[in-house]
Amino acid sequence: MPYKTFFNLSKEKKDRIIEAAIDEFAKNSYENAKLSNIIRQAKIPRGSIYQYFENKDDLYLYIIELIKDKKMEYLEKLLKNEEDKPFLNLFKELYIAGINFAAENPKFIKIFTNLLNLKGKMYNKIIKDSIVIATTYYINYIKNDQEKGRIRKDISPEIFAKLVIDLTMNISIENIKNNDYDNILERVNQIINIIEHGVTNGERDV
The missing domain is CATH 1.10.10.60 (Homeodomain-like)
Known part of the structure; x- marks a missing residue:
């Protein structure tokens, strides 16, 4: 600093x-x-x-750190009084807001893209720290949803949070490099739909 x-x-x-x-x-x-x-x-x-x-x-x-702070300011309005919002709804809103932030701040996203391409010590330090913070935040929301009966209690909050982050992060890395924000949103919507509704059609055979 x-x-x-x-x-x-x-x-x-x-x-x-x-x-x-x-x-x-x-x-x-x-x-x-x-x-x-x-x-x-x-x-x-x-x-x-x-x-x-x-x-x-x-x-x-x-x-x-300045970029992170500016993004948090951008997302802050979504995070106020959102304790009762279902986790996946809030996650989707935050993700859309994150895409809008990226589109409005191309230099910030170029720095992030350069970081993704680097895959060195800075990548490990910055990305790993961000993932730990996001995972902790999501786990709390998932546990809250479990208490309200929105998410099954046999689901591990830690595994669920990591699954959501891993899937959406891979999409972001792939498409941010090409400024393909529409494709990011479409694919994230599909992931959330699969998580919410599963992949089977009707009753499963016993």
């Missing part, structure tokens, strides 16, 4: 550095992104970047 000196900068200067970093990480993978390009675009002295951030890792992780 940034040093205190970064937060002491004027808003205009902080915004210049952040915007330059977003542009650089959107244009290039983490490994190919260069601090020198960020310094040039932000119009700051070469040595000063190290007064604000320890290294490129530090700056990159800060930008990722």
Whole structure:
């Protein structure tokens, strides 16, 4: 995370550095992104970047956290007073909102796409942390639905949450790279329909 000196900068200067970093990480993978390009675009002295951030890792992780925060702000209105909404309904609404966020913030999604293509230490750190947070959140909603009789109690909340995340994440990875948001939504709808209604037609043979 940034040093205190970064937060002491004027808003205009902080915004210049952040915007330059977003542009650089959107244009290039983490490994190919260069601090020198960020310094040039932000119009700051070469040595000063190290007064604000320890290294490129530090700056990159800060930008990722900013993107996460902006997405949470975007989703916040759906998360208020939604304790009684069925898990799959809420999941679908959040997913649609996430797609809209992606469409409205192409640079953020380009950074995410570059991260998916990288599959290195940054990918493992950022994606794994996000999955743990999402899984914990979904488990709580699934347990709530089980108490209300919406989901069978013999279903493991942990396995169900992981199943939903794994299936939808694979679709996202495949289609976000091509900006194919319509296909993401269509396939996620099919997955939710299969989960809700199963795949058999009528009664099963005994």
